Amino acid sequence: MNINGTLVAQAIVFALLVLFTMKFVWPPIAKALDERAQKIAEGLASAEKAKSELSVANKRVEEELAKSRNESAVRLADAERRGQVMIEEAKAKAAEEGKKIIAAAQVEAEQQSVKARETLREQVAALAVKGAEQILRKEVNAGVHADLLGRLKTEL
Template sequence: MNLNATLFAQLVVFFVLAWVTMKFVWPPLMKAIDERAQKITDGLAAADKAKNDLVLVEKRVGEELRHAREAATELRGGAEKQASQLVDEGRAEAARIIAAARVAAEAEAGAAAQRAKEALRDHVAQLAVAGAEKILRREIDAKAHADLLAQLKSEL
């Protein structure tokens, strides 16, 4: 066999194989490689976007926490102020009730003292009449001397 013919045949087979590979095998391989590269690129872009979204969400969460803390502090301050105001109002109401009770007790005591004075006057008048009866040894007519008894009550 001739070396030139073999070399020529191998060269033809190589080019045919290269052409078949470039025509039928290479495009699907390149397509698969391109798709894989695109998926990797999309994945990296999605990861970057997710990272940026995470940063934004963390900022938003931080702001919401700050607002919530401020609202809680404001609410607590308002509650403390309202509680203090209610305590002050309760103290004022208690003082008013105590003062009213004292006035009522003093009025009741004054009325009781007045009733006791009246009862004492009546009793003294009855004793005076009884004493006068014993002294005079005769009975005094209560109707006839009603004015005398009223005058005696008022003097006592």
């Protein structure tokens, strides 16, 4: 064989290989590479979109947290105010009840004092009658001397 013929034959086979590769092998590889590049670009775009949505969601979450904190602070302040109002009302009611109890106790004490005075007057009158009886050494009739005993009670 001739080296020139071998070289020409190899050049023709190489050219056929290049044509076959360009016609049948290269397009599917190029298509696969293009699809992969497109998927990567879509993935990057969706990642950017997700990142922006995440930042928006984080902002909304922070706003909601701030709003919740403010609302809870307002509710806590309202509850404290209501508690203070309830305490003040309870104190006022307790003071009023205390005044009523004191007034009732004073009335009762006054009644007991009057009752005790009456009892004491009766006892003093009875002792005076007994004393007069012993002084006179005779029996004194209480029915006859009722007017005298009434005046004695009023004087005491």
